[in-house]
Each structure stands twice: as structure tokens, then as C-alpha cells.
Amino acid sequence: TASFFSADWVQRLAAIQPFGVVLDAMAALLPYLLIIAAFAFIYLFVPNTRVRPTAALVGALVAGVLWQSTGWLFASFVAGSTRYTAIYSAFAALVIFMIWLYLSWLILLMGASIAYYYQYPRQMLLHGEPAPLSPRLRERIALAIMARVATAFYARAPAPGAEALAEALRVPMHAVGEGLDALVSTGMLCPLEDPHGHTAYLPGTPPERTTLAEVLAAVRRHGERPGLDLHMLRIPAAAQRAAEAWDASLEDTLSGVTVRDLTREDMA
Structure with missing residues (x-):
């Protein structure tokens, strides 16, 4: 940038208004843009x-402004740090370099996170931990996933991935996972x-x-392992009968409804 603006023809152009004002503005903005x-x-x-590209540009915009602004502040700090040179001698340059290296990586990673x-955007969760899903939500998400995948299959559209499913269902990635x-x-x-x-x-x-x-049933049984399943439970007989009656009623109600039926409204 300095070499460009110190060229003779640029200096002659800067003497002509309003080109001088434009070149001054470019001299201030060009380092940021680069x-x-x-x-x-x-x-x-x-x-x-x-x-x-839009995500990369947003992160680059924040990181670039921070980088250039921090570089200007850091240069001012170095210019006024003669006493550190007097104390640390030749090691002052190494210390200052390590500080700038740390700040540089911090800015780079901050822009990448942005x-x-x-x-x-749905990965921004409170406390930085995935929110636990209720059993009802797991079941609804599973049905929605099957409906989306089957709809794309019958429409001969590209098979959806986890990212596309999370965006379509408006839930975090871990919920779809x-x-x-x-x-x-x-x-x-x-x-x-x-x-x-x-x-x-794709449909398996x-x-x-299906x-x-x-x-x-697949969602409700997911996570059960030998030694940690229904067979190890010792529950009262009345509770066992109630649970079996619930399972039987669910099976009777939905046994005649298939995943194909979920796609008919979307494809209509």
C-alpha cells in the first residue's frame, strides 16, 4: 500500500482535487480491505x-477490522515501550512478538467462530452445552426426518444431509444427530x-x-444396551400391564400408517 501511494503518478494525481480526498480515503480503507x-x-x-461465502465474509469482516485496529494500537504500544527495551534488552523484541502472535491467533479464531x-446459528446454545431433548421431541424429530428423507427420495431430489435437515426442521445439529x-x-x-x-x-x-x-419404537429403544434395558427392570405388575397396554395401543393406532403417507401432503 505504501509503495503504491508513493508512486510519482499517484502523487501527481493526489495533487488534483477531488482525487486527493479519494486517494486519502483509499489509503485509509485499502489496508482493511486487503x-x-x-x-x-x-x-x-x-x-x-x-x-x-457469506459466512466467510462476515467472519473476515470482523477479524479484519479487529486485526487492523489492533495492529494500529499495538504499533502505538511498541513505539512507546522504550522502557521495556531498557529492562529486557534484546529479549523485549521476543516478548513483544509473542504477545502479537497470541493476539493474532486470537483474532483469527474469533473470526472463524463468528x-x-x-x-x-442454531449451534449457539446456552452455557455452551447441548440442551437435552425430551422423549416427545425425539419422537417428533425422528418422524420429521423420515418424512423429509422419503419426500426427497420420491421426488428424486438430492438426498438431504444433517445440515439440511437441521435447517429445515429449525433445530440444533445435535438434535438431528x-x-x-x-x-x-x-x-x-x-x-x-x-x-x-x-x-x-436415503431410506434404508x-x-x-415402514x-x-x-x-x-426405534427412537424409544435407542440407547438400550444388554444389561441396561427393559429386561433388567423389576417393576410392579400393574405398572408392567399399563406399559404394555400403552405399547399395544400405540401399535394399533399407527400400524396402518407408513412413512410413505407422511410424504403425500408435501408432494401434493
Whole structure:
């Protein structure tokens, strides 16, 4: 930037108004634009995943402004840090370099986090931990996942991945992940990985033969292991009969409704 604005023809142009004002504004803005472009390139192409250009640009905008502004403040600090040089001698340059290196990486990672949360806004959870899902919500998410996957299958549309499902259902990724794990473990969904490492999902069983009762049973049984399942429970006989009656009523109500029926309204 300094070399460009110190060229003779630029100096002659700056003497002519209003080009002088424009060049002064460019001299102030160009370093920011160059740094923002560099950060956008890093956020767009370095991560081993698909990053949206808008997300990379938002993260680069924040990181670039912070980088350039922090660099200006840090340069002012270094210019006035003669007493540190007197105390630490030659080691002062190393200490100052380590401080700037730390700040630089902090700004880089901050911009990357902003780009990530801009692309996945539903990952911003309170306290930084995934919110637990209620059993009812798990069941609804599983039914919605099966309906979305089957609808895309019959429409011959691209198979949806976890990201597309989370965006369509307006739930966090971990909520979709729990439903996908339950359905994949029972074979109702089949994961398909493309050459770029992105996983999409296809029906693992014919949707017209897969009942909603089977889908709900897969979600309700997910996580049960030998030694930690219904067979180890010792519950009163009345409670056992009530639970069995509930299971039987659910099976009777939904046994005639298939996943294919969930897609008819979406495809109409």
C-alpha cells in the first residue's frame, strides 16, 4: 500500500482535487480491505468443510477490522515501550512478538467462530452445552426426518444431509444427530458419503412398508444396551400391564400408517 501511494503518478494525481480526498480515503480503507480479503480466503478454503461465502465474509469482516485496529494500537504500544527495551534488552523484541502472535491467533479464531455461528446459528446454545431433548421431541424429530428423507427420495431430489435437515426442521445439529443415530442403527436410514466427505441419507427400508410405530419404537429403544434395558427392570405388575397396554395401543393406532403417507401432503 505504501509503495503504491508513493508512486510519482499517484502523487501527481493526489495533487488534483477531488482525487486527493479519494486517494486519502483509499489509503485509509485499502489496508482493511486487503486484510478482510485475506481472512475471507482463509475461512473459505482452509477448513476441511464447505463454508458459505457469506459466512466467510462476515467472519473476515470482523477479524479484519479487529486485526487492523489492533495492529494500529499495538504499533502505538511498541513505539512507546522504550522502557521495556531498557529492562529486557534484546529479549523485549521476543516478548513483544509473542504477545502479537497470541493476539493474532486470537483474532483469527474469533473470526472463524463468528463465521461458524453465522452459518450454523442454531449451534449457539446456552452455557455452551447441548440442551437435552425430551422423549416427545425425539419422537417428533425422528418422524420429521423420515418424512423429509422419503419426500426427497420420491421426488428424486438430492438426498438431504444433517445440515439440511437441521435447517429445515429449525433445530440444533445435535438434535438431528440423535434422531439420525437411532434411525441408522435400526437400518431405517442408509448413510451415503460423497467424495467430498459429506454424508446424505436415503431410506434404508421401503417407506411404504415402514410404519410410524416402527419409527417411534426405534427412537424409544435407542440407547438400550444388554444389561441396561427393559429386561433388567423389576417393576410392579400393574405398572408392567399399563406399559404394555400403552405399547399395544400405540401399535394399533399407527400400524396402518407408513412413512410413505407422511410424504403425500408435501408432494401434493
